[in-house]
Structures are given as C-alpha cells and as structure tokens.
Amino acid sequence: MAGALTDRQLVRVVYDALQAASCPLVEGLYLQEADSMLQLLCTPSQHRTDILAWICGSINPNFATSKVMSMRSKDPDAFTKEMAVLGQELMLCRAGDLDLIRGDVSPHRQLQFLEQLLTLVPGCSKSAGHRANEEMLLNELCADENLPHLTQMLEPTFDPWPGHIKYMASRKGTKSSSKPSKEDADVTALLQSTQSVLEQLQSECEFLNNEAQSPGVFSPSSLRVAACDLQQLMATFSHVYETDLSAYCSRDPPSFSTETDIFQRVHQLLLTCNTELEMLNEVSEASASTNEEVNRLQTQPRYWRRGEKHTLPDQLEELSRRSREFLSLLHS
Numbered sequence: 001m002a003g004a005l006t007d008r009q010l011v012r013v014v015y016d017a018l019q020a021a022s023c024p025l026v027e028g029l030y031l032q033e034a035d036s037m038l039q040l041l042c043t044p045s046q047h048r049t050d051i052l053a054w055i056c057g058s059i060n061p062n063f064a065t066s067k068v069m070s071m072r073s074k075d076p077d078a079f080t081k082e083m084a085v086l087g088q089e090l091m092l093c094r095a096g097d098l099d100l101i102r103g104d105v106s107p108h109r110q111l112q113f114l115e116q117l118l119t120l121v122p123g124c125s126k127s128a129g130h131r132a133n134e135e136m137l138l139n140e141l142c143a144d145e146n147l148p149h150l151t152q153m154l155e156p157t158f159d160p161w162p163g164h165i166k167y168m169a170s171r172k173g174t175k176s177s178s179k180p181s182k183e184d185a186d187v188t189a190l191l192q193s194t195q196s197v198l199e200q201l202q203s204e205c206e207f208l209n210n211e212a213q214s215p216g217v218f219s220p221s222s223l224r225v226a227a228c229d230l231q232q233l234m235a236t237f238s239h240v241y242e243t244d245l246s247a248y249c250s251r252d253p254p255s256f257s258t259e260t261d262i263f264q265r266v267h268q269l270l271l272t273c274n275t276e277l278e279m280l281n282e283v284s285e286a287s288a289s290t291n292e293e294v295n296r297l298q299t300q301p302r303y304w305r306r307g308e309k310h311t312l313p314d315q316l317e318e319l320s321r322r323s324r325e326f327l328s329l330l331h332s
Contacts, residue, residue: 008034010111011041017118018051021058025051041114042107052101053079055114056086058121091236092116093243116239119232142223 005013015037018026025047031037041048057064063086071078080101087093087101092113099105100113142150241249 007038007107007111010108010115011037014041014111014114014118017115021118021121023051023054025054038107042103042110044103048103052083052114052117055117055121056083059090059117060086087113087117090117090120092239112239112242116235119235 011034015026015031026040029040031040041051053063063082071082077098080098081095083101084093084095084097087097088095093100097105100109103110
C-alpha cells in the first residue's frame with residue numbers, strides 16, 4: 001500500500017499519475033529528480049494550488065464552474081475552504097484541514113492526500129499498489145476453480161435432490177414394464193410429497209418467480225465495476241485508518257506491575273480507612289448519647305441518698321442547714 005512507501009517513492013507515484021491523467025499543469029516539465037517533484041507538489045505555491053484545483057475540477061465538474069473560479073480570484077481563503085469541503089465529502093480530510101490544502105503539513109500527508117484524490121479522477125491510472133490489488137481480486141474471482149461457484153452465485157438454482165434419489169428417479173422410466181418394488185413405491189410417494197412441498201415453496205420465492213424478468217447473466221464488465229467500487233471502499237477505509245484510527249490501534253496496552261506489594265499496601269490502606277470511619281461513627285454516636293444524658297441531667301438532676309432520690313436543690317438546702325447547725329454549735 002502507499003502508506004508503506006517513502007516520500008521519494010510516493011511522489012513519483014503521484015507525479016506519474018498526474019502525467020497519466022494528462023494534467024496540463026505538468027505537461028512539458030519533464031521532472032526526473034524526486035526533489036524537484038517534492039518541490040512542485042509539497043511546497044506552497046500558485047502552481048501547486050492550480051494542480052489541486054484541476055484535480056478537484058476533474059472529480060467534480062461543478063467545482064470548475066465560473067462561480068467557484070470567480071471566488072478563487074476574489075477570496076483565496078474561501079476557495080481553499082471549498083477544496084477542503086470537497087475533500088471532506090470524499091472522506092479524505094476534514095473541512096478544517098486548510099493547512100493540508102495550502103501545503104503547510106508534512107510532505108507525506110500531502111502526497112497521501114493527492115494520491116487518494118487522483119484515484120477518483122476519471123481515466124486516471126491508479127497507483128501500482130491499488131491497481132495490483134484490483135487485478136488480484138479480479139483474477140481470483142475469475143479463476144477457473146472459482147468460476148463454477150461464481151456462476152452458481154449469479155444464477156442460483158433450486159435442486160435439493162440427493163444423488164441416490166436422482167438415480168432412482170431416472171430408473172423409474174426404464175422399469176415401467178416390470179412390477180414396481182416396495183422401495184420404488186416408497187421413493188415414489190416421497191417424491192410426490194416432496195414435489196408438492198417444493199411447488200409451494202417455489203410460489204413463495206420471489207427470485208424464482210422473477211427469473212424471467214431479471215435473468216442472472218454473468219457479466220465480466222459488471223463484475224469489474226463492482227470490484228473497482230470495492231477497491232475504492234477499501235482505499236477509503238485505508239485512508240481513514242491511517243489518519244484517524246492508526247494512532248489508537250498502535251498504542252501499547254496498559255501494563256500492570258507484577259509485584260504484589262502495591263496491592264497489599266492498597267489493601268492495608270483501605271482497611272485502615274474503614275477502621276477510622278468506624279471509629280468516627282462510634283465517637284459520633286457516643287457524643288450524641290453523652291450530649292443527650294447531660295441535657296437530661298441539667299433539666300432534671302436527681303441523686304440518690306439513703307435509698308431515696310433527691311434533686312440537686314434539695315441536696316444543697318440540706319448541706320446549708322447542716323452547715324448552719326455546725327456553726328451554731330461551735331459558737332456556743
């Protein structure tokens with residue numbers, strides 16, 4: 001594929017494709033060195049822009065209308081955006097890839113873009129790799145060993161009879177004068193019942209009913225068109241893969257340490273965290289219980305003395321009375 005070619009090889013493929021397409025902008029140049037081709041096709045210049053505009057006009061005739069060309073002379077940036085939009089419609093770039101249209105990206109990216117565009121130019125010679133893939137596919141489909149399968153696929157038949165039943169059915173006509181055996185009678189009954197089922201199935205199969213209207217004629221030209229369409233789809237997917245998916249598919253998978261100490265440390269930290277959370281929960285519950293008990297004691301404090309429960313004011317009054325009696329005894 002073109003993605004495996006170097007820039008110097010790929011630029012020759014693109015330049016040869018332009019000459020094969022009879023691009024008037026490369027006629028009479030007779031470039032031989034790859035450096036000169038890279039300078040022409042990968043360096044921003046008016047000549048490069050003209051070549052790209054010619055390719056876009058060859059792919060889409062509406063692109064070469066006077067309206068678009070007048071836009072080119074009045075607003076070059078708008079003309080660049082129009083070429084980027086065409087590239088997006090062809091699934092070869094994004095509408096915002098203006099640097100690619102101007103030629104301000106890597107030469108390899110530009111050459112890939114030009115090669116993909118040239119494959120869509122009518123009458124343009126495809127690159128060697130793409131042509132080889134297409135011819136290889138056609139040769140494989142049209143090989144002698146595959147032609148019976150291809151013919152059967154294009155002209156399907158409905159013949160479910162096993163070989164031994166066909167043989168017995170062919171012998172039925174030759175044994176009409178002799179007395180039929182029990183085996184022949186069983187086979188005849190089986191054939192008649194199967195025939196009725198087949199007739200019912202045939203009435204339900206549209207492709208058998210419409211056989212006269214749409215005969216399956218083998219057409220190498222139609223097969224070649226289908227192969228070209230398949231090759232174009234494969235080339236488009238290859239471009240999307242190289243530009244968008246390759247970076248993700250080539251990433252190394254995440255690597256995990258084979259050591260177990262990191263898992264042990266994480267496990268120990270999780271256990272410690274759970275323990276601290278349980279302790280905080282218990283402290284919160286104990287604090288709430290203590291707070292509730294203090295509030296209860298402050299509102300209705302009661303103490304036990306000599307088997308009787310007394311409030312705090314009663315106890316203070318009793319202590320004050322005893323203190324006064326004791327002082328009176330001291331003074332006397």
